[in-house]
Amino acid sequence: MxxxxxxxxxxxxxxxxxxxxxxxxxxxxxxxxxxxxxxxxxxxxxxxxxxxxxxxxxxxxxxxxxxxxxxxxxxxxxxxxxxxxxxxxxxxxxxxxxxxxxxxxxxxxxxxxxxxxxxxxxxxxxxxxxxxxxxxxxxxxxxxxxxxxKPIGFELLPEKFTMRQLQQLYESILNKKLDKRNFINKVNSLDILIKLEEKDMTVSRKGAYLYRFDKDKYYKKLLEGFSFKL
Amino acid sequence: MxxxxxxxxxxxxxxxxxxxxxxxxxxxxxxxxxxxxxxxxxxxxxxxxxxxxxxxxxxxxxxxxxxxxxxxxxxxxxxxxxxxxxxxxxxxxxxxxxxxxxxxxxxxxxxxxxxxxxxxxxxxxxxxxxxxxxxxxxxxxxxxxxxxxKPIGFELLPEKFTMRQLQQLYESILNKKLDKRNFINKVNSLDILIKLEEKDMTVSRKGAYLYRFDKDKYYKKLLEGFSFKL
DNA sequence: ACAAAAGTGTTTGCATTACACCCATGT
DNA sequence: ACATGGGTGTAATGCAAACACTTTTGT
CATH class of the missing domain: 3.90.79.10 (Nucleoside Triphosphate Pyrophosphohydrolase)
Incomplete structure (x- = not known):
């Protein structure tokens, strides 16, 4: 050539x-x-x-x-x-x-x-x-x-969402049931959610607290590199 | 359209x-x-x-x-x-x-x-x-x-290799030093290597045992899905 | 005898898992 | 009063990390 x-x-x-x-x-x-x-x-x-x-x-x-x-x-x-x-x-x-x-x-x-x-x-x-x-x-x-x-889901959920929604999302993606308490503990330990005063009352009699992502913290952690195992 | x-x-x-x-x-x-x-x-x-x-x-x-x-x-x-x-x-x-x-x-x-x-x-x-x-x-x-x-390296090493070579390979890929004992324990726990009688005498006075991959076990594990953190 | 690299186990801390009961509300 | 889904903490286990000394043999 x-x-x-x-x-x-x-x-x-x-x-x-x-x-x-x-x-x-x-x-x-x-x-x-x-x-x-x-x-x-x-x-x-x-x-x-x-x-x-x-x-x-x-x-x-x-x-x-x-x-x-x-x-x-x-x-x-x-x-x-x-x-x-x-x-x-x-x-x-x-x-x-x-x-x-x-x-x-x-x-x-x-x-x-x-x-x-x-x-x-x-x-x-x-x-x-x-x-x-x-x-x-x-x-x-x-x-x-x-x-x-890594935590995804950000884009798949509405602005405000309940813990249960987030968990259901992960359950659909991973195609398996997750333990409620462990899931919440895990997510909370990441410290990327903000718990709102507001509740979603449509979902049950008691209502469920709404959360939203803390984008700043999220992006900062992304750079440092999470690990997120479920 | x-x-x-x-x-x-x-x-x-x-x-x-x-x-x-x-x-x-x-x-x-x-x-x-x-x-x-x-x-x-x-x-x-x-x-x-x-x-x-x-x-x-x-x-x-x-x-x-x-x-x-x-x-x-x-x-x-x-x-x-x-x-x-x-x-x-x-x-x-x-x-x-x-x-x-x-x-x-x-x-x-x-x-x-x-x-x-x-x-x-x-x-x-x-x-x-x-x-x-x-x-x-x-x-x-x-x-x-x-x-x-997952364990790679398979393709990067010769047929027979020493533990130290495998470790050095991972150190180059990950760009950090790994602990000798932990590395060996980890690799052994995966049970995909076969230890040979042979030693590589060029590498030191004492010589180092040679290993080779057990391809059958390796592929079987790949299907089941390893986890391999270092 | 000593230098150079190989080989070998145990302890500690951290992260993951498993697990059960009370709460708030609408009907 | 009861049914429905929401919320909460702890104990046990497994995995990863830290760590130091002995062995072999060529010079």
Whole structure:
């Protein structure tokens, strides 16, 4: 090899697919859309589109998500590049998957106008196009992994939430029951929550105290590096 | 949007860059090559090339690594897709980075004929082309992360090795000193090493027992899921 | 005899787990 | 008065960290 001629190299379509995790009283869910174009029109699919030349992948993910769902100000992390040769039957396409966590209730206003987008419980995810089920599987694994090492959930809960909600969130992510007292002790020892005077009275006769995250403390601890085992 | 015309979408060049970690008596290193083509001819660079249409990214990484270095039978993991718009000044290129761990001594015969490839200690990595230093940084972070949660090192050491070598490996990866006795106790408790009768007499007057990995036990434990904190 | 690296156990503190009863309120 | 979910503390256990001396053998 003496000189590389870039023009001789193959070019490919680069897609981005977004796995959006949401949480509400029923548990952990993902957001899917019904495709309105071929191939596979009418099938359920992740939120996806093609990257444009003048944007990087993070930007493409944000644009695509916003364009298809109206969601904005969502921070997404890159998950993995999926590149099986025949993954898209129509044309050679590589897809880079992104994922994000959001609170269903606070973002529902963005979504409400869409009849094509729908939340699915993790256990009831339908068969998706291409390799999208594989992407979902990988995203869940990543989510679980990161839930075990650092506190997440921040983004999945409303501004104010009860301890029980936070615990249920972790139970859905880790897919196992946790002890109430141990969970509370653990979370309190992290010192990233602020207990409010307010109670959520809808949840029981007695009512449950509401909490919110202390973002300053949270970010400070993130830098120092937590450990958070459950 | 009614129908999607794939032909209207932008296509891009997709590159693969490989971060190859190696280990020898001097510590942890990475393998770099001197570019023999433009742009940036003569600069140090990761081992990289372009993906071809008829292969997936894993295959491309293996092909490129083998082509440029002669290395074969190396298992690589995907690290991250780098997509900054102007990362390659010549043309819009997205690069998916892969990384692998190998034992320098056992693979040296593949590399010996190359004058363009060279090992660099982690602390002495030169300035690299494009965003390759960023890739290296991310790969080190990933390596550290995975070293803290599961036993790696398998691939970084020769068939037979001493406890002290294994410990030094972990010390280089984690960049801190570890206690000899605690390290040994920990590793032994995992029950994935086989102690041999043989001793390595080159290393000291007294000599040090050699060990090798028990691959069966190791893979079995991997499935069950270890935890390995140091 | 001594220098150089290998080998070996025990104690201490900290973090995780298991576990059961009372409280406040609406019906 | 009772049913429902919320809230609270302690004891036992397991894991990680700290720590010092003896062994071998080449020079």
């Amino acid at each position: 003496v000189l590389k001629d870039y023009n001789k190299e193959d070019k490919v379509l680069l897609a981005v697919d977004c796995i959006i995790f949401g949480f509400d009283e029923e548990g952990l869910k993902i957001l899917l859309i019904k495709r309105d174009f071929e191939p596979k029109k009418g099938c359920w699919s992740l939120i996806g589109g093609f990257q444009k030349k003048d944007e990087n992948l993070d930007q493409a993910a944000i644009r695509i998500l916003n364009h298809l769902t109206g969601l904005h100000d969502i921070y997404m992390d890159q998950l993995y590049a999926f590149s099986k040769v025949d993954r898209d039957p129509k044309e050679r396409t590589i897809s880079v998957a992104y994922y994000a966590l959001i609170d269903i209730a606070t973002h529902d206003s963005d979504l409400i106008r869409l009849d094509s987008a729908q939340w699915f419980s993790l256990k009831k995810v339908p068969s998706l196009i291409f390799d999208h089920n594989l992407m979902v599987k990988k995203a869940i694994a990543r989510l679980r992994q990161s839930a075990m090492t | 009614v129908l999607k015309d794939y032909n209207k979408e932008d296509k891009v060049l997709l590159a693969v860059d490989c971060i190859i970690f190696g280990f020898d008596e001097e510590g942890l290193k990475i393998l770099l090559i001197k570019r023999d083509f433009e742009p940036k001819k003569g600069c140090w660079s990761l081992i990289g090339g372009f993906q071809k249409k008829d292969e997936n990214l894993d295959q491309a990484a293996i092909r490129i690594l083998n082509h440029l270095t002669g290395l074969h039978d190396i298992y690589m993991d995907q690290l991250y897709a780098f997509s900054k718009v102007d990362r390659d000044p010549k043309e819009r290129t997205i690069s998916v980075a892969y990384y692998a761990l190998i034992d320098i001594a056992t693979h040296d015969s593949d590399l010996i004929r190359l004058d363009s490839a060279q090992w660099f200690s982690l602390k002495k990595v030169p300035s690299l082309i494009f965003d390759h230093n960023l890739m290296v940084k991310k790969a080190i972070a990933r390596l550290r992360q995975s070293a803290m949660t």
